Amino acid sequence: MSLESEADSPGDVLPGVLSEELHAELVAFRRDLHMHPELGNQEFRTTAAIKERLEKAGLRPRVLASGTGLLCDIGPVGDGLPVLAMRADIDALPIPDMKTESPYRSTVPDRAHACGHDVHTTVVLGAGLVLADLHRQGRLPRPVRLLFQPAEEVLPGGAADAIQEGVLDGVGRIIAVHCDPRVDAGRVGLRTGPITSACDRIEVALDGPGGHTARPHLTTDLVTAAARVAVDVPALIGRRVDTRSGLAVTWGRIECGHAPNVIPQHAELSGTVRCLDLEAWRQAPDVVYAAVEEVATLHRAKSEINYVRGVPPVVNDPVITELLRDAMIARRGSDSIETTEQSLGGEDFSWYLEHVPGALARLGVRTPGERTVRDLHQGDFDADERAITVGVELFTAAALIDATR
Numbered sequence: 538m539s540l541e542s543e544a545d546s547p548g549d550v551l552p553g554v555l556s557e558e559l560h561a562e563l564v565a566f567r568r569d570l571h572m573h574p575e576l577g578n579q580e581f582r583t584t585a586a587i588k589e590r591l592e593k594a595g596l597r598p599r600v601l602a603s604g605t606g607l608l609c610d611i612g613p614v615g616d617g618l619p620v621l622a623m624r625a626d627i628d629a630l631p632i633p634d635m636k637t638e639s640p641y642r643s644t645v646p647d648r649a650h651a652c653g654h655d656v657h658t659t660v661v662l663g664a665g666l667v668l669a670d671l672h673r674q675g676r677l678p679r680p681v682r683l684l685f686q687p688a689e690e691v692l693p694g695g696a697a698d699a700i701q702e703g704v705l706d707g708v709g710r711i712i713a714v715h716c717d718p719r720v721d722a723g724r725v726g727l728r729t730g731p732i733t734s735a736c737d738r739i740e741v742a743l744d745g746p747g748g749h750t751a752r753p754h755l756t757t758d759l760v761t762a763a764a765r766v767a768v769d770v771p772a773l774i775g776r777r778v779d780t781r782s783g784l785a786v787t788w789g790r791i792e793c794g795h796a797p798n799v800i801p802q803h804a805e806l807s808g809t810v811r812c813l814d815l816e817a818w819r820q821a822p823d824v825v826y827a828a829v830e831e832v833a834t835l836h837r838a839k840s841e842i843n844y845v846r847g848v849p850p851v852v853n854d855p856v857i858t859e860l861l862r863d864a865m866i867a868r869r870g871s872d873s874i875e876t877t878e879q880s881l882g883g884e885d886f887s888w889y890l891e892h893v894p895g896a897l898a899r900l901g902v903r904t905p906g907e908r909t910v911r912d913l914h915q916g917d918f919d920a921d922e923r924a925i926t927v928g929v930e931l932f933t934a935a936a937l938i939d940a941t942r
Contacts, residue, residue, distance in 0.1 A: 548901055633646065733887065743793075
């Protein structure tokens with residue numbers, strides 16, 4: 538479909554449609570962030586840029602205690618009206634930007650906005666600027682909170698720290714978007730219930746006396762032990778929990794040995810534990826611990842396990858998901874919405890949903906007709922910047938529709 542607003546309900550039924558001038562400014566803002574990516578809890582330049590633009594609009598943002606991230610209220614908070622929060626994550630990834638021909642590629646070595654957080658940030662900023670203008674006109678019936686959160690990529694996620702700082706005080710519901718390179722710009726993906734996976738990290742150290750490869754029977758064959766842990770632990774877990782829970786261990790690193798004729802004394806494995814089901818996620822540490830120890834013991838290796846809790850699944854509230862659906866229909870019609878599948882990716886937006894109802898939408902960023910899919914967390918990831926307008930208008934419509942309910 539066209540990227541222009543069209544459809545069942547014309548885009549101009551609700552105020553808050555993005556002007557071409559503001560769209561151009563937001564594109565420039567996003568490109569500036571893209572050129573200057575910062576890792577979790579180091580987003581000082583990013584925080585300053587957001588703060589400066591909000592203050593220019595007459596707003597009063599408050600930087601979080603960590604010095605990175607900020608929140609900003611639009612409209613009076615504390616008069617009994619529930620606040621609708623709009624959350625963006627602002628950190629980048631520790632990978633190189635591979636878009637060698639792009640005029641706005643990262644200027645920081647081995648740092649890139651390869652997950653679209655620069656787009657998320659720009660969407661919430663743009664929504665805030667539009668809603669602030671509506672508030673000045675007396676056309677924003679309920680308060681809105683902009684939440685720019687640091688360290689989403691750092692387990693267990695910056696959301697947990699932000700919540701402890703009180704960012705949800707007065708909040709009745711919360712919404713967010715995440716870029717999806719499988720969905721065309723101009724569209725969003727919605728899903729009621731679980732939309733992401735739980736994600737934890739596991740690190741395993743295996744030790745043995747070492748020895749000569751000519752005599753493995755006299756020692757612990759640690760290379761074989763590490764290989765069996767890598768292969769057998771995921772298989773065992775698949776038989777010890779309900780397969781519908783989607784509990785899965787995937788290894789990303791194995792280090793073991795230095796010479797072809799020496800059985801090493803130490804081996805390391807690290808990877809992720811992902812799970813689609815909230816209850817199974819709560820049981821996951823015990824199940825994984827038992828499986829690793831069982832396989833290691835079978836091969837006479839001593840095991841040490843570091844299980845790092847990450848994030849639970851994002852479980853979209855049906856009422857808030859319907860709010861986003863109605864907002865998208867109001868802007869671009871029902872054809873602009875598709876049902877999205879549950880992802881095995883983790884998202885610390887889930888921590889907010891442990892406290893207040895909310896929903897996350899998949900924001901389409903693929904140029905319509907493009908055959909190449911530039912996946913998330915890859916150095917060549919980029920977004921069709923027309924998606925910024927879609928995200929801003931989705932959020933402004935959600936705020937206005939929410940105020941009538």
